[in-house]
Amino acid sequence: MSQTVFSPWEDPNEKPLIQFKNVTKRFGDFIAIDNLTQDIFAKEFFALLGPSGCGKTTMMRMLAGFEAPSQGQIFIAGQDMAKIPPNKRAVNMMFQSYALFPHLSVWDNIAFGLKREGKDKETVAARVEEMLRLTRLSKFAKRKPHQISGGQRQRVALARSLAKAPKLLLLDEPLGALDKKLRQDTQFELMDIQEITGTTFVIVTHDQEEAMTVASRVAVMDEGQIIQVATPAQIYEAPNSVYVADFIGDVNIISGRAKPNGEKVATQWAEGQPDIIGTTATKFDTGQEIHFAIRPEKVAISTDEPQDAANKVRGKVLDIAYLGNISTYHVELPTGHVIKAQTANTRRLSRRQITWEDPVWISWTDTAGVLLER
Amino acid sequence: MKRFSWFNATSLTLGFAFLYVPMIILVFYSFNASKLVTVWAGFSTQWYGELFRNEEFLNAAWVTVNVAVMSSTIATALGTMAAYVLVRAGRFSGRTLFSGMIYAPLVMPEVITGLSLLLLFIGIGLDRGVLTIVLAHTTFSMCYVSVVVSSRLVSFDQSLEEAALDLGCSPFEAFRLVTLPIIAPAVISGWLLAFTLSLDDLVIASFTTGPSATTLPIKIFSAVRLGVSPEINALSTIMIAIVTVGVITASLITKQAAVRQARDERMAERPA
Numbered sequence: 001m002s003q004t005v006f007s008p009w010e011d012p013n014e015k016p017l018i019q020f021k022n023v024t025k026r027f028g029d030f031i032a033i034d035n036l037t038q039d040i041f042a043k044e045f046f047a048l049l050g051p052s053g054c055g056k057t058t059m060m061r062m063l064a065g066f067e068a069p070s071q072g073q074i075f076i077a078g079q080d081m082a083k084i085p086p087n088k089r090a091v092n093m094m095f096q097s098y099a100l101f102p103h104l105s106v107w108d109n110i111a112f113g114l115k116r117e118g119k120d121k122e123t124v125a126a127r128v129e130e131m132l133r134l135t136r137l138s139k140f141a142k143r144k145p146h147q148i149s150g151g152q153r154q155r156v157a158l159a160r161s162l163a164k165a166p167k168l169l170l171l172d173e174p175l176g177a178l179d180k181k182l183r184q185d186t187q188f189e190l191m192d193i194q195e196i197t198g199t200t201f202v203i204v205t206h207d208q209e210e211a212m213t214v215a216s217r218v219a220v221m222d223e224g225q226i227i228q229v230a231t232p233a234q235i236y237e238a239p240n241s242v243y244v245a246d247f248i249g250d251v252n253i254i255s256g257r258a259k260p261n262g263e264k265v266a267t268q269w270a271e272g273q274p275d276i277i278g279t280t281a282t283k284f285d286t287g288q289e290i291h292f293a294i295r296p297e298k299v300a301i302s303t304d305e306p307q308d309a310a311n312k313v314r315g316k317v318l319d320i321a322y323l324g325n326i327s328t329y330h331v332e333l334p335t336g337h338v339i340k341a342q343t344a345n346t347r348r349l350s351r352r353q354i355t356w357e358d359p360v361w362i363s364w365t366d367t368a369g370v371l372l373e374r
Numbered sequence: 375m376k377r378f379s380w381f382n383a384t385s386l387t388l389g390f391a392f393l394y395v396p397m398i399i400l401v402f403y404s405f406n407a408s409k410l411v412t413v414w415a416g417f418s419t420q421w422y423g424e425l426f427r428n429e430e431f432l433n434a435a436w437v438t439v440n441v442a443v444m445s446s447t448i449a450t451a452l453g454t455m456a457a458y459v460l461v462r463a464g465r466f467s468g469r470t471l472f473s474g475m476i477y478a479p480l481v482m483p484e485v486i487t488g489l490s491l492l493l494l495f496i497g498i499g500l501d502r503g504v505l506t507i508v509l510a511h512t513t514f515s516m517c518y519v520s521v522v523v524s525s526r527l528v529s530f531d532q533s534l535e536e537a538a539l540d541l542g543c544s545p546f547e548a549f550r551l552v553t554l555p556i557i558a559p560a561v562i563s564g565w566l567l568a569f570t571l572s573l574d575d576l577v578i579a580s581f582t583t584g585p586s587a588t589t590l591p592i593k594i595f596s597a598v599r600l601g602v603s604p605e606i607n608a609l610s611t612i613m614i615a616i617v618t619v620g621v622i623t624a625s626l627i628t629k630q631a632a633v634r635q636a637r638d639e640r641m642a643e644r645p646a
Binding site for chain 1: 544
C-alpha cells in the first residue's frame with residue numbers, strides 16, 4: 001500500500017481512536033441510535049451525514065458526554081466513556097449556534113477552557129495568541145461576540161474548541177449559518193486547520209456537498225443506523241444501496257429483475273426494451289429484484305444512434321435545465337421512465353443542437369452504472 | 375402615528391388623575407408650613423427636618439431597610455434557584471404542580487399569608503421580631519423573583535451551558551461563570567422588586583412583627599390613627615421617591631437586558 005494515502009481504516013494493525021460498540025440510544029419509545037458499531041481513527045476527518053432525525057447529532061452528543069448510551073459502550077482511546085462527564089473528556093465541541101459567551105470578549109472566550117485547566121497566565125496567553133493567529137482573529141481579540149461578523153464568530157467558536165488541543169473535535173453543522181460563498185472558503189480553511197493541528201475531527205452535517213468536500217470518510221446515516229461508510233469517491237461511485245445513491249448527488253434508478261450472464265448482469269426492466277447490461281462484484285440470482293443506478297453525467301445524449309454503446313435507448317427531450325457550466329436533459333422513454341443526462345457546456349449556447357421535444361438517443365457503457373440489491 | 379383626539383386626551387387625564395392625584399396632594403402638603411394638614415400656609419421643608427430628628431421614625435426606617443435588604447437577598451437566592459430548577463429540569467411528573475405552587479402566593483390574600491405565618495411562628499415558638507418579618511417577606515417576595523428570573527431563563531440558549539461543561543467546567547462553575555453573568559440583569563431586577571415589595575408591606579409585617587421591631591409602614595399606620603401630621607406626609611413622600619426609583623431602575627434594567635438578549639438571540643440564529 002502506498003505511504004501517501006491516508007487510510008488507517010484499511011490497516012488491521014491500526015488502533016481506532018473512537019469505538020462505538022453495539023450502541024443503542026432511546027428517547028422514550030423513539031430509537032435514535034439502533035445497535036450501532038463503528039470505528040473512527042486518529043487524524044480522520046469523519047463526516048456523519050444524513051437527514052434530520054437520523055441520529056447523527058445524537059452520536060455526536062454521546063461522544064461529547066451530553067447523552068449516555070442506553071445500551072452498548074463507547075471507547076475513546078481505549079477508555080470506556082460511560083462514567084466520564086463532559087468536563088472530564090479530552091473532547092471539545094463546536095456548537096451549531098457557536099454558543100459563544102456573550103458577556104466575554106473574543107480573547108476570554110478562547111481562554112475560557114484553558115483557565116479551567118488551571119494553567120498559569122503566560123501559558124494561557126501564549127496559547128490564546130496562537131489560536132488567534134491560526135484563525136486570523138488577532139485584530140478582534142478585544143471585541144465582544146456581537147461586534148463581529150458571522151464568519152468571524154464561526155472562527156472564534158473553532159478557536160475556542162481547539163484551544164485545549166483536544167484529541168477529538170466535534171463539529172455540529174459548523175457552517176450551517178454561513179452563506180454559500182463563505183461556507184466554501186471556510187470548508188477549505190477547516191481542512192487546513194485539521195491538517196495543521198492533526199486533531200481528529202468528527203463533523204455532523206446534512207449538506208452532502210460539505211461532507212464530500214471536507215471528509216476523509218463519510219458515514220451516511222438513516223433511522224439510527226449507518227448505511228454506508230466509505231471515502232467520498234467510493235460513496236459517490238459505488239454506493240451500496242439506493243438510499244445512499246439517492247442521498248448523495250443526482251441519480252437515475254431503474255428497477256427490474258436480474259439475469260446474470262457470466263461477469264455481467266442484465267437487468268430486465270420493461271417489456272420490449274433491451275436489457276440493461278452492467279458489471280458488478282455482487283452475486284445476483286436470476287429473477288432477483290435489482291436496481292440499476294447511474295449518475296446523469298455518465299449518460300450520453302445524442303441525436304444520432306450511437307454505434308458501439310453497450311446500452312442505448314430512444315427517448316424524447318422533456319425538459320432542459322441549464323446551469324451554466326452544465327445542462328441536464330430530462331429524457332422521457334416510451335415506457336414513461338424519465339432519465340436525466342448531463343453534458344458539460346463546452347460550446348456556447350447557440351451551437352447546441354438538442355432542444356425540447358427532440359427525439360434523442362441516450363447511451364452508457366456497461367461499467368457506468370452500479371447494480372444494487374436494495 | 376398621531377391619534378390625539380379630545381376623547382383620548384380626556385381618558386388619559388382621568389386615568390392618570392385617578393392614579394396620581396392622591397399622591398400629588400400628599401407630596402404637596404408635605405411642603406406645607408402649617409401644622410394643619412389641609413390648610414396651605416406657604417412652602418417649607420421644616421417637616422423633613424423634624425422627621426430626621428424623630429428617633430422613633432429613624433429607628434423604624436432602619437428596621438425597614440434592614441428587613442428589606444435581608445429578605446430580598448434571601449428571596450433572590452431562593453427564587454433564582456427555584457426558577458432554574460423549574461426551567462431546566464425539563465418534564466418531570468408534577469412539574470406543573472410545582473410551578474403552580476411557586477406562583478400561587480402571587481394571588482394569595484396577604485391577610486391569609488400573614489395569618490398562616492403567624493400561626494407557624496407561634497407553633498414553632500419563634501419570638502416575633504426582625505427575623506420573623508424577614509422570613510415572612512422572603513416567603514412572599516421570592517415568587518416574584520422566580521417569575522422574573524424564569525422568564526429570562528426560558529429563552530436562555532442551553533448550549534451555552536453545554537459549551538461551558540465541554541470546556542471543563544463543573545455544573546456549578548458553568549452556572550457561576552456563564553449562566554449567572556448572563557441572567558444577572560433579571561436577577562438584579564428581581565432583587566429590586568423584592569426590595570420594594572418588602573419596603574412598603576404593612577399587612578404581613580404587622581402579622582409577624584413583635585414589640586422589638588416596628589417597620590416604617592407599621593409606624594405610619596399607627597401614627598395616622600392619632601391624626602395625620604405633616605411629618606407623616608414628608609415621610610411618605612420619601613418612601614414614594616425610594617419606591618419609584620427602585621421600580622424604575624428595575625424596569626430599565628429589564629428593558630436593557632431584553633434589548634441585549636434580542637440582539638444575542640438574533641446573533642445565534644442568523645449571523646450577519
